[in-house]
Amino acid sequence: MSSDRLFKFARMAGVASLVAVAGLLSACQVRPLYAVSTGVTQKLSEVSFSDVNTRVGLQVRNQLIFIAGRGAGETKTPKYSVDLSVSSGTGGVLYLPSSSTSAAGRTTVTASFTLKEISTGKVIKSGSRAVTSLVDFPTQEFAKQRAIRDSEDRAAREVAEMVAADIGAALSR
Structure with a gap:
């Protein structure tokens, strides 16, 4: 019992x-960050991004414009601006003593940003994001340069996704 x-x-x-x-x-x-009811999609389409001076910086900026505008390009009448600063570097991590070279490396792309409301100049969000992408170094010099470039492009796309998510989260508040 x-x-x-x-x-x-x-x-x-x-x-x-x-x-x-x-x-x-x-x-x-x-709820989804980019849901229509939250208004984040509309606010993201009203963001302009500052010019950058490097090839990797341009990759990050172009990806951010694509994400923010949903493929429509940059807005003509922005309500928000993002000051963007991008740096990148590649270094070897697997040293081969026999040839005094590296067989593998990593590329790090760092993006610092400040999101401001244009009408008031008020800083809404500022931050920095970094992404590391691994790369193999072939023995041919051109192939090595191309591998580094591909690694930079991969890292640039990823860091742009992270920055866009940060901006979207800040605009949703």
């Missing part, structure tokens, strides 16, 4: 915990 009571108690506790979890989840306000 005591095992029957224990079974009923366990079943009631299970039902009570399910009801409690359902209540907690119903209070959750999780």
Whole structure:
């Protein structure tokens, strides 16, 4: 008889915990960042990005424009501006003593940004993001340069995605 009571108690506790979890989840306000109802998509399309001087910086800027405008390009009447600064560097990590060269390396792209409201000049968000991309160094010099360039492009795309997510989150508040 005591095992029957224990079974009923366990079943009631299970039902009570399910009801409690359902209540907690119903209070959750999780929603997609780029949902139409949040207005983030509209605000992102009103962002302009500063000019940059390097090839990698241009890759980051172009990707940000593509993400913010949903492929439509940069806006003509921006309400927000992003001051963008991009740096990159590549270094070897796997040293081969026999040839005094590296067989593999990594490329790091760092993007620093400041999001401002143009009408007031108020800084909404500033931050810095960095992405590291791994690269193999072939023995041929042209192939090595091309591998480094591809690594920079991969890292630039990734850092642009991270910066765009930061900007979107800041504009959603």
